Amino acid sequence: MATLATVAAAAGVSRQTVSNALNSPELLRPDTLERVQRAIERLGYTPNRAARNLRTRTSHLVGLRLEPAVEGSASGLMDRFLHSLVESTREAGLHVLLFTPEDVNNPLDGYDALLRSAAVDAFVVTDTYRGNPQAAWLEARQVPFVAFGRPWEDPQACFPWVDVDGRAGVRLAVDHLADKGHERIAWVGWQKSSYIGEDRRNGWLDRMHERELPTTRLSARGEDTIEFGRRAAHALLEGEHPTAFVCVSDTVAMGVLQALVDLGRRAAADDVAVVGFDDSLAAQVTGLTSVRQPLEEIAVQIVRLLEDRLAMRTSDEQNIILTPELRVRDTS
Amino acid sequence: MATLATVAAAAGVSRQTVSNALNSPELLRPDTLERVQRAIERLGYTPNRAARNLRTRTSHLVGLRLEPAVEGSASGLMDRFLHSLVESTREAGLHVLLFTPEDVNNPLDGYDALLRSAAVDAFVVTDTYRGNPQAAWLEARQVPFVAFGRPWEDPQACFPWVDVDGRAGVRLAVDHLADKGHERIAWVGWQKSSYIGEDRRNGWLDRMHERELPTTRLSARGEDTIEFGRRAAHALLEGEHPTAFVCVSDTVAMGVLQALVDLGRRAAADDVAVVGFDDSLAAQVTGLTSVRQPLEEIAVQIVRLLEDRLAMRTSDEQNIILTPELRVRDTS
DNA sequence: TGGCAGGTTTGGAACGATCCAGAGCGAGGT
DNA sequence: ACCTCGCTCTGGATCGTTCCAAACCTGCCA
Numbered sequence: 001m002a003t004l005a006t007v008a009a010a011a012g013v014s015r016q017t018v019s020n021a022l023n024s025p026e027l028l029r030p031d032t033l034e035r036v037q038r039a040i041e042r043l044g045y046t047p048n049r050a051a052r053n054l055r056t057r058t059s060h061l062v063g064l065r066l067e068p069a070v071e072g073s074a075s076g077l078m079d080r081f082l083h084s085l086v087e088s089t090r091e092a093g094l095h096v097l098l099f100t101p102e103d104v105n106n107p108l109d110g111y112d113a114l115l116r117s118a119a120v121d122a123f124v125v126t127d128t129y130r131g132n133p134q135a136a137w138l139e140a141r142q143v144p145f146v147a148f149g150r151p152w153e154d155p156q157a158c159f160p161w162v163d164v165d166g167r168a169g170v171r172l173a174v175d176h177l178a179d180k181g182h183e184r185i186a187w188v189g190w191q192k193s194s195y196i197g198e199d200r201r202n203g204w205l206d207r208m209h210e211r212e213l214p215t216t217r218l219s220a221r222g223e224d225t226i227e228f229g230r231r232a233a234h235a236l237l238e239g240e241h242p243t244a245f246v247c248v249s250d251t252v253a254m255g256v257l258q259a260l261v262d263l264g265r266r267a268a269a270d271d272v273a274v275v276g277f278d279d280s281l282a283a284q285v286t287g288l289t290s291v292r293q294p295l296e297e298i299a300v301q302i303v304r305l306l307e308d309r310l311a312m313r314t315s316d317e318q319n320i321i322l323t324p325e326l327r328v329r330d331t332s
Numbered sequence: 333m334a335t336l337a338t339v340a341a342a343a344g345v346s347r348q349t350v351s352n353a354l355n356s357p358e359l360l361r362p363d364t365l366e367r368v369q370r371a372i373e374r375l376g377y378t379p380n381r382a383a384r385n386l387r388t389r390t391s392h393l394v395g396l397r398l399e400p401a402v403e404g405s406a407s408g409l410m411d412r413f414l415h416s417l418v419e420s421t422r423e424a425g426l427h428v429l430l431f432t433p434e435d436v437n438n439p440l441d442g443y444d445a446l447l448r449s450a451a452v453d454a455f456v457v458t459d460t461y462r463g464n465p466q467a468a469w470l471e472a473r474q475v476p477f478v479a480f481g482r483p484w485e486d487p488q489a490c491f492p493w494v495d496v497d498g499r500a501g502v503r504l505a506v507d508h509l510a511d512k513g514h515e516r517i518a519w520v521g522w523q524k525s526s527y528i529g530e531d532r533r534n535g536w537l538d539r540m541h542e543r544e545l546p547t548t549r550l551s552a553r554g555e556d557t558i559e560f561g562r563r564a565a566h567a568l569l570e571g572e573h574p575t576a577f578v579c580v581s582d583t584v585a586m587g588v589l590q591a592l593v594d595l596g597r598r599a600a601a602d603d604v605a606v607v608g609f610d611d612s613l614a615a616q617v618t619g620l621t622s623v624r625q626p627l628e629e630i631a632v633q634i635v636r637l638l639e640d641r642l643a644m645r646t647s648d649e650q651n652i653i654l655t656p657e658l659r660v661r662d663t664s
Numbered sequence: 665t666g667g668c669a670g671g672t673t674t675g676g677a678a679c680g681a682t683c684c685a686g687a688g689c690g691a692g693g694t
Numbered sequence: 695a696c697c698t699c700g701c702t703c704t705g706g707a708t709c710g711t712t713c714c715a716a717a718c719c720t721g722c723c724a
Contacts, residue, residue: 001448054386282617379680
């Protein structure tokens with residue numbers, strides 16, 4: 001295997017000159033640079049990562065902890081996000097290293113080991129919703145990291161994050177339905193204790209109030225299951241006879257769709273309209289209109305913040321909120 | 333940051349002794365070992381990965397190339413597989429490094445760079461279905477790797493792989509339906525050019541013949557889209573009036589379900605039964621009975637073969653075929 | 665002609681671990 | 695008393711790169 005020394009010998013220069021040819025080519029005289037580059041080319045040389053990592057005390061690796069996926073929930077967001085993240089990191093000369101905790105219930109497990117062994121330079125933190133001890137922990141240790149998700153529980157928290165404006169996403173959904181003539185638009189959401197759930201619900205309230213549409217007895221809250229969506233839809237339909245449903249998630253929306261099937265109604269623009277949230281595979285496959293998170297853009301922004309952080313640059317704006325878009329399909 | 337030397341000084345031994353305490357504790361006298369371990373504990377020492385990698389010429393990283401996900405296909409297999417793989421690698425002291433190609437159309441892109449920079453020790457290769465130049469390429473370079481998927485195009489190929497017995501999976505599905513009394517069981521599959529598709533279809537043929545059930549005009553083949561599933565179901569229903577459908581994928585099955593909705597029929601055990609393949613999120617969410625690939629077990633086996641390969645052990649059986657199971661839900 | 669500033673190039677040291685050959689030491693055999 | 699053996703432990707060399715300070719040019723100016 002070719003090393004710096006091999007190349008140096010072949011080009012008739014010193015090791016350091018070869019190193020400079022790669023890292024600071026502007027230091028070399030053009031003809032030397034050319035000669036070295038040819039030698040590199042000829043020998044098929046690629047710098048050894050381990051040696052470079054050791055010397056520079058960097059790894060160009062970004063750690064991402066995979067959280068256990070919830071079977072049966074419609075999402076599958078992670079898949080799309082991962083792709084985008086890996087793509088963005090590649091363009092930044094970084095790589096994504098995955099890890100899982102030994103102890104799933106310890107939100108900090110895994111970070112420490114990677115950090116102390118200098119295996120990664122930084123982290124991307126997801127699932128900040130159930131409190132974010134990781135963020136505080138990493139912050140305290142001055143570890144570079146960027147979060148996907150706001151610190152809901154601690155709005156003062158001062159670390160870089162990127163998030164989606166769920167509230168605006170739901171406003172889009174309500175606008176869409178109201179523009180189609182719907183007036184009795186129901187909300188099917190999560191428990192009050194969910195920050196994300198309440199944020200999205202506020203989007204519904206925003207527009208319903210703005211358009212002076214009724215909201216009383218048109219809102220249901222429960223867990224993120226198909227079963228809840230189904231029950232909620234039955235109850236709402238018996239009560240205020242909504243003509244449209246905006247749901248906090250695709251999972252819940254799937255339940256609403258089932259309720260419509262139960263009752264022999266059609267989920268469509270001209271009967272009962274339904275909108276979900278996440279643009280999951282289930283939505284794509286069942287033709288459910290849904291709010292789509294711009295995961296590609298999120299990944300790009302996360303990597304941008306990460307680069308700033310790694311370069312010790314403090315970015316002007318280190319908290320970024322992106323607006324989702326509505327994917328209109330058969331159910332509305 | 334604590335290093336070997338720091339710990340050695342603290343424990344009053346040489347660097348090498350500390351190194352041995354970690355890597356070959358059986359070489360040390362118990363009391364020395366104890367003393368060193370206490371020093372390690374006290375100083376919170378963790379070996380530096382870069383240094384270890386450099387010296388041992390290993391990285392304990394496994395590369396996995398993320399292939400572009402097909403939007404709109406129901407799968408989402410990768411998500412589940414990744415989780416399991418990361419979990420299994422962790423137990424083996426390895427980590428998963430993700431990468432994507434710059435040029436998506438070049439199936440080899442990305443491998444070379446990681447390899448030459450000694451960034452990874454091995455690869456896990458997926459998507460071997462469209463020919464497997466990666467496998468041949470890696471094999472030629474004697475790079476340790478394990479494939480998820482058989483070398484369909486070159487059954488002679490001699491490298492370790494793990495795959496799912498799709499044929500057996502479909503046999504399960506047909507058995508299930510036939511046991512429920514169905515006799516006119518249709519097949520909705522992929523084009524003849526798909527090895528995987530034909531393999532699964534053979535499972536259908538196996539059981540239909542064995543049980544002396546009719547197969548003529550009960551089979552359709554096309555692409556992996558909802559639209560195809562829908563059209564195929566309409567055509568089949570008009571023709572031979574099947575009472576059950578076995579589908580090559582959940583995506584196609586979703587189309588079949590839609591066709592039933594079109595016709596006002598119910599997908600259920602007592603009307604028209606439908607079975608999909610992959611146990612995707614869409615299946616879980618819509619209550620579609622489906623054949624589930626044992627991805628957890630696949631990951632375990634892949635890592636086992638990988639360990640053998642990395643240790644230069646030649647495993648007795650380096651080709652493993654696992655049998656999927658049937659997840660019975662509402663549609664059958 | 666000598667000194668000096670600038671751009672180029674160089675060689676030694678360092679990063680933190682493991683490999684390897686050999687030193688120290690007590691027990692057992694002759 | 696001497697030698698050998700096996701168990702522990704040690705110190706120097708090494709992996710391949712980058713940092714750092716100094717050496718080397720070359721042309722310019724006094």
